[in-house]
Amino acid sequence: MFGPLNVDPLKSKGVKTGSWRTLLRPHYLHKECIACRMCLMICPEGCVHGKEKNAFWADYNFCKGCGVCADICPKKDIVMVVEESKGEEK
Amino acid sequence: MENNPLFRSGHTACAGCGQAIAARLVIEAAGANTIVANNTGCLEVFTTKYPDSAWGVPWIHSLFENSAAVASGIEAALTYLGKKDSINVIAQGGDGSTGDIGLQALSGMLERGHDILYICYDNEAYMNTGVQRSGLTPFDTNTTTSPSGASSSGNLRPKKPVPEICNAHGIPYVATASAGFPQDLTRKVKKAISIKGPKYIQVHVPCPLGWRHESNQMLSVAKLAVDTGLYPLFEYENGVLANRRQITPKPVEEYLKAQGRFKHLLNNPEEIKKIQAIADNNIKKYNLRLEA
Amino acid sequence: MKEFVEGSHAIAEIIKTCQPGVISAYPITPQTHIVEDLAQLVANRELNSQFVNVESEHSAASVVLGASATGVRVYTATSSQGLFYMQEVVFNIAGMRLPVVMTCANRAISAPINIWNDQQDSISLRDAGWIQIYAEDNQEAVDFHLLAYRLAEDKRVMLPVMVCMDGFILTHGMETIDMPEQAKVDKFLPKYQPLYKLDPVHPVSMGLLADPDYYMEARFAIQETMKESISYLSEISSEFNAVFGRDYKDLLVEEYYTKDADKVIVAMGSVCGTIKEVVDEQRAKGKKVGLLRIISFRPFPYARIYEALKDIPKVAVLDKSVSLGAYAPIAVEIKAAFYGKKKGPKVISSFVAGLGGRDITLDSVHEVFRRLNAKEVNSNFIDLKPELLKEEYGE
Numbered sequence: 001m002f003g004p005l006n007v008d009p010l011k012s013k014g015v016k017t018g019s020w021r022t023l024l025r026p027h028y029l030h031k032e033c034i035a036c037r038m039c040l041m042i043c044p045e046g047c048v049h050g051k052e053k054n055a056f057w058a059d060y061n062f063c064k065g066c067g068v069c070a071d072i073c074p075k076k077d078i079v080m081v082v083e084e085s086k087g088e089e090k
Numbered sequence: 091m092e093n094n095p096l097f098r099s100g101h102t103a104c105a106g107c108g109q110a111i112a113a114r115l116v117i118e119a120a121g122a123n124t125i126v127a128n129n130t131g132c133l134e135v136f137t138t139k140y141p142d143s144a145w146g147v148p149w150i151h152s153l154f155e156n157s158a159a160v161a162s163g164i165e166a167a168l169t170y171l172g173k174k175d176s177i178n179v180i181a182q183g184g185d186g187s188t189g190d191i192g193l194q195a196l197s198g199m200l201e202r203g204h205d206i207l208y209i210c211y212d213n214e215a216y217m218n219t220g221v222q223r224s225g226l227t228p229f230d231t232n233t234t235t236s237p238s239g240a241s242s243s244g245n246l247r248p249k250k251p252v253p254e255i256c257n258a259h260g261i262p263y264v265a266t267a268s269a270g271f272p273q274d275l276t277r278k279v280k281k282a283i284s285i286k287g288p289k290y291i292q293v294h295v296p297c298p299l300g301w302r303h304e305s306n307q308m309l310s311v312a313k314l315a316v317d318t319g320l321y322p323l324f325e326y327e328n329g330v331l332a333n334r335r336q337i338t339p340k341p342v343e344e345y346l347k348a349q350g351r352f353k354h355l356l357n358n359p360e361e362i363k364k365i366q367a368i369a370d371n372n373i374k375k376y377n378l379r380l381e382a
Numbered sequence: 383m384k385e386f387v388e389g390s391h392a393i394a395e396i397i398k399t400c401q402p403g404v405i406s407a408y409p410i411t412p413q414t415h416i417v418e419d420l421a422q423l424v425a426n427r428e429l430n431s432q433f434v435n436v437e438s439e440h441s442a443a444s445v446v447l448g449a450s451a452t453g454v455r456v457y458t459a460t461s462s463q464g465l466f467y468m469q470e471v472v473f474n475i476a477g478m479r480l481p482v483v484m485t486c487a488n489r490a491i492s493a494p495i496n497i498w499n500d501q502q503d504s505i506s507l508r509d510a511g512w513i514q515i516y517a518e519d520n521q522e523a524v525d526f527h528l529l530a531y532r533l534a535e536d537k538r539v540m541l542p543v544m545v546c547m548d549g550f551i552l553t554h555g556m557e558t559i560d561m562p563e564q565a566k567v568d569k570f571l572p573k574y575q576p577l578y579k580l581d582p583v584h585p586v587s588m589g590l591l592a593d594p595d596y597y598m599e600a601r602f603a604i605q606e607t608m609k610e611s612i613s614y615l616s617e618i619s620s621e622f623n624a625v626f627g628r629d630y631k632d633l634l635v636e637e638y639y640t641k642d643a644d645k646v647i648v649a650m651g652s653v654c655g656t657i658k659e660v661v662d663e664q665r666a667k668g669k670k671v672g673l674l675r676i677i678s679f680r681p682f683p684y685a686r687i688y689e690a691l692k693d694i695p696k697v698a699v700l701d702k703s704v705s706l707g708a709y710a711p712i713a714v715e716i717k718a719a720f721y722g723k724k725k726g727p728k729v730i731s732s733f734v735a736g737l738g739g740r741d742i743t744l745d746s747v748h749e750v751f752r753r754l755n756a757k758e759v760n761s762n763f764i765d766l767k768p769e770l771l772k773e774e775y776g777e
Contacts, residue, residue, distance in 0.1 A: 001603040001607050003603030003604075004597075005588075007142070007587045012144075013142065046114050047099040061099075066105035068305070071306050071309050140593070148581055148585045148587075149586075149587045151589035152478070160451075163444065163450075167456075170403035170432045171453075
């Protein structure tokens with residue numbers, strides 16, 4: 001007999017940590033972005049996606065609103081705005 | 091990196107966790123052909139709570155202090171199976187599980203010459219159990235088991251020089267890195283993976299909760315640690331200091347001011363002088379000063 | 383093929399036929415000869431194994447844990463303090479359902495420090511979730527390792543197995559052993575097919591945090607598997623007999639002249655050889671005595687013990703270990719087998735002997751039979767030297 005043991009990551013759903021945001025969320029202005037990818041690199045959640053200039057976005061299902069992406073953006077193209085709704089999908 | 095996330099969203103790290111950033115960068119630099127052995131700690135707890143797992147690579151957690159030994163077993167098994175050359179093995183843990191309780195297992199792994207990369211996520215205390223002091227807690231830090239008070243200015247012992255200890259084992263590569271310098275960390279991981287033998291990288295990772303700073307200050311705090319000389323970034327290759335990040339040193343007070351864990355020092359110039367001395371020592375030892 | 387060899391060497395030879403991929407151990411008397419012989423076999427290219435010389439037993443167990451998780455057959459061996467040092471890893475291996483096989487060369491526990499044989503070490507780890515089988519002689523010690531791998535790696539089991547053999551008595555004793563040949567071993571023991579393993583082709587996470595909503599079922603599953611293993615032991619014993627021609631019956635107990643006995647000693651390990659000699663001698667004189675030898679200590683075969691002893695009026699349990707502050711470990715289990723049942727011995731007396739390697743002689747066994755009478759005793763020490771004891775401390 002076997003009980004809870006190992007987990008297949010592909011079957012793992014994770015927690016919708018976007019619901020943790022209560023104060024601020026990152027707003028991607030899509031104006032001065034140079035696609036340096038630093039926001040994508042630095043996100044602790046790995047929830048920033050994108051390839052082309054002015055086309056990076058955070059998955060608000062998981063974004064915790066930590067603000068590090070806004071802090072690292074060399075063009076200040078990400079601003080932290082007041083949280084309106086939680087867990088909205090892109 | 092995005093189609094097959096090796097470190098998936100949906101983990102329960104604190105917002106702005108330096109260790110989450112570093113762990114993600116490490117595994118993405120190492121790639122999908124990697125097996126990870128992890129010590130008990132924040133990283134293990136927030137990435138793998140049954141039935142969820144954030145790891146897109148094969149991953150194992152056994153106990154608090156033995157990832158280096160477990161990884162040694164994985165590496166031996168892969169060698170037996172003839173697969174070692176195509177699969178990377180990473181052992182990782184926090185500063186406490188690496189430099190204190192796990193130092194023996196780490197030393198054994200280094201001495202035996204296994205082809206394993208060891209990553210130490212250094213947030214300078216036992217964070218997962220409540221910010222208790224570890225051997226790598228810096229001098230004068232306020233932690234729950236080295237609190238500042240009438241008779242103490244915090245942790246009264248210097249930081250254990252684990253990278254130096256690893257280097258003394260005669261391994262091919264030792265480096266320090268920081269979550270505040272993500273591209274540097276990625277470069278160092280990729281470089282380490284390409285070397286055969288035991289490697290050690292110690293990553294300075296701010297902990298907003300334990301260090302008491304805002305989550306969006308993670309980068310600036312990490313950078314200040316490096317720019318004051320308190321956390322030198324360097325690489326040892328085959329025992330020789332091959333590289334270091336040169337700085338125009340900032341006064342340590344800027345770094346101390348940015349975190350609640352040093353608040354008790356701000357009106358204590360005597361102690362700040364001692365910490366400045368530590369930074370100056372590092373600057374001299376590793377030749378960190380950027381010549382104009 | 384029959385060989386006259388030291389027990390440790392025979393163990394090394396049988397492990398060689400099992401072809402583990404990774405061997406890792408830390409030296410501790412009296413296990414040393416086993417791993418030294420294995421190291422020599424690897425160095426001579428007679429055994430293709432990764433031999434990892436670790437810096438502690440904790441790491442030895444961790445290395446075999448990691449290697450087993452990577453889908454490879456593994457082996458380790460230890461004794462006494464070494465087993466205690468690796469204790470948390472031992473529990474971890476069982477909890478993670480990894481089929482590790484370990485030889486425990488039974489040795490006394492410090493303090494005081496003592497390198498000679500008793501069974502305190504493995505018995506102290508009885509709660510770990512490892513299957514524990516105890517050998518009486520070196521032939522059994524050899525055969526039990528084959529049975530251990532077969533049982534551990536069974537897809538219905540996936541639990542680690544500890545083969546316990548008395549240190550020095552068996553490890554350093556020389557006996558004639560019928561060493562199983564490679565061809566027959568290959569017939570009995572198939573290649574290890576892991577149910578789960580660390581492999582980038584199919585990533586899996588092992589060793590997760592299980593909160594109160596999940597933990598209990600994981601432990602329940604091991605308990606159920608232990609119960610199921612009682613019948614699997616009989617199953618693989620028949621398979622073994624078919625290939626090697628040695629019958630270990632149900633691998634739970636051995637009944638030696640217990641059928642009509644008035645007095646039976648229950649014991650475990652090499653001391654049973656001595657007890658059998660006394661039983662033979664007594665039976666020749668017409669005395670109805672017998673021995674019930676326990677082979678499987680975990681899972682503990684309560685039902686089988688009940689069947690074997692329910693009509694025996696007086697039972698003496700001989701423990702080569704002690705649970706300080708309570709009844710002796712095997713005695714406790716024997717008593718539990720009869721509690722609340724319709725039949726059972728009128729007297730179950732518990733004796734402790736042989737701690738720290740003190741010889742259990744024919745006279746010692748006679749003494750046990752002598753003290754086994756209408757008055758039940760508990761944790762009664764045999765061959766104690768009262769002149770070494772004093773009420774107050776003084777140099």
